[in-house]
Amino acid sequence: MSEAVWFYIEGESQQGPVSREDLLSQLRRLPRETLVWREGLGDWQPAHELAELGLRPAPPPPPPPSAPPPPPRATAAPAPHRPIARTPSPSLSPSAFSDEPPSYNPFVLWRRCFNWSGRFDRGEFAVAYFGQMFVTIVLFTGLGIVSALLSGPGRSGQDAGAVVTGIGALLVLPFTIILAFGSAVRRLHDIGQSGWLALLLLLPCVNFGMLIYLVAAQGHGGATTGASSGPAMPAIIIAAVVAIAIVPIIGIVAAIAIPSLLRARISANEAGAIGDSRALVSAQAAYQSANGGYYGSITCLATPSGCMQGYSGPTFLDAALAQPHVSKQGYERRWFETPARGRPGSVEAFCYSATPSQRNQSGNRSFGADQTGMIVFSPLGAECCSERGLDTNSCQPLR
Numbered sequence: 001m002s003e004a005v006w007f008y009i010e011g012e013s014q015q016g017p018v019s020r021e022d023l024l025s026q027l028r029r030l031p032r033e034t035l036v037w038r039e040g041l042g043d044w045q046p047a048h049e050l051a052e053l054g055l056r057p058a059p060p061p062p063p064p065p066s067a068p069p070p071p072p073r074a075t076a077a078p079a080p081h082r083p084i085a086r087t088p089s090p091s092l093s094p095s096a097f098s099d100e101p102p103s104y105n106p107f108v109l110w111r112r113c114f115n116w117s118g119r120f121d122r123g124e125f126a127v128a129y130f131g132q133m134f135v136t137i138v139l140f141t142g143l144g145i146v147s148a149l150l151s152g153p154g155r156s157g158q159d160a161g162a163v164v165t166g167i168g169a170l171l172v173l174p175f176t177i178i179l180a181f182g183s184a185v186r187r188l189h190d191i192g193q194s195g196w197l198a199l200l201l202l203l204p205c206v207n208f209g210m211l212i213y214l215v216a217a218q219g220h221g222g223a224t225t226g227a228s229s230g231p232a233m234p235a236i237i238i239a240a241v242v243a244i245a246i247v248p249i250i251g252i253v254a255a256i257a258i259p260s261l262l263r264a265r266i267s268a269n270e271a272g273a274i275g276d277s278r279a280l281v282s283a284q285a286a287y288q289s290a291n292g293g294y295y296g297s298i299t300c301l302a303t304p305s306g307c308m309q310g311y312s313g314p315t316f317l318d319a320a321l322a323q324p325h326v327s328k329q330g331y332e333r334r335w336f337e338t339p340a341r342g343r344p345g346s347v348e349a350f351c352y353s354a355t356p357s358q359r360n361q362s363g364n365r366s367f368g369a370d371q372t373g374m375i376v377f378s379p380l381g382a383e384c385c386s387e388r389g390l391d392t393n394s395c396q397p398l399r
Contacts, residue, residue: 009035009044024053106131113182119190120183121219128183129211136176141257143168149264184210190219262361269330269363273354274398276321276333277369280352283316284371294346295371298322298335307345330362331355336385353385368395 006023007016010030018026027034027047032055035044048055100118103109109128112118120128147165185195191214201207280301287296291308300307302315302322320326324335331354340346351370356363359381368384368391369375376384376395384395 004038004040007037008047020053023047027053027055109183110179113179113186116182116185116195117189118186119219120186121190122187122215122217125183125187125190125214129180129187129214132176132179132183136172139168139172143172145257145260149260184214187214191217265330266361266363269356270365270367272329273331273333273363273367274375276328277352277354277367277375280317280321281369281373281375284350285373287316291346294340294343294348295337295350297337297339297345297347298324298350298352300345327357330357332357334385336387336389338389349389351385351389353383355383356381366395367398 003019005017006020007014008018008023008026008030009015010026015026023036032048033046036047036050036053037044047053100112102121102124104123104127106127109120109124110132112120113128143165146168147162180201181198184198184201188195188197197210200210283301284295287301287304288294290304290311290313296304296307296316298317299322301317302319304311304313304316321328321333323333326333334353334355336351336353337347338349340348349371351368353366353368355366364379364381366378366381366384367375368377370385370390372390374390375398376390376392377398378384378395382391382394384391
């Protein structure tokens, strides 16, 4: 059984905790009526009335025979105040009463973020908040790469990439939100503020200032019961650690992810150009059947009723694509035709080309298609169509 811890009153202030030996040493210079207390006593007791201290009151000196009794004192002794038995003394270490020991292990801190009643000091908040931010960036970058790799020229490939991205976001976002708000609420408790202020993180621009405040503000230490404690980490050290550790890692991830995303974008643009070329060839084949064996001008495919007398059927091509020159998905689309004599709006031959708007950024290859149904490409991005028709010397058939 551990030795009892004593408190005593000297003057008007509470002193302690001290051991029994230290208390007896202090009582040698203090009045024996000094009020003392330990756990288990109902209230403060005069030291000489406690047998366990081994003190006895000294007999008062007899008054002179003819002297009158002493006058009453004007001031009474200060009223004793009862200590709170379960409240630790400030001289004791707060960590002795804490159920969350200090830690900078991100996995330990992330688990604590699910309990919003505790607190984080500056270092714990920085590790928990910026750690989850870094992990979120890495996960979403990985999802983007996987989605780009799964996305193909067809509709099914694009749907597969979208499904993977959507499922990944649904799995990651709830944990990200919990960790971000949990760490902010616990940090606000340490500062002595209401946890509802964490909602300011949802406001653009304001959230940046809120993060600076959470990292730089000095905590009150022990303001919240059951909270972790430890030596405070200076804000400048936290900022330096974040800059040195996280920024280079994000740069490395970006250096790996950006080229992959650029290649995926180029592949998607090229797939769109090939798909539009095939759509135009199919539209011309249908127009030829309805127009007595003649192909139509590019604008007639979108407005066939103005080019073919008596025609009341559907259009053959979307109006956004049915233009002599249009920029779409990083490609410049151009139309070349050989008009048919005596038949306005009809053509005998045509050539449709798609060249990258920015070589090696929006696309690498160029494409061309004509009335034969052949689609060709140039790996160097050269124009595959001209007034003379399809250039089969510089461009090779697409397989």
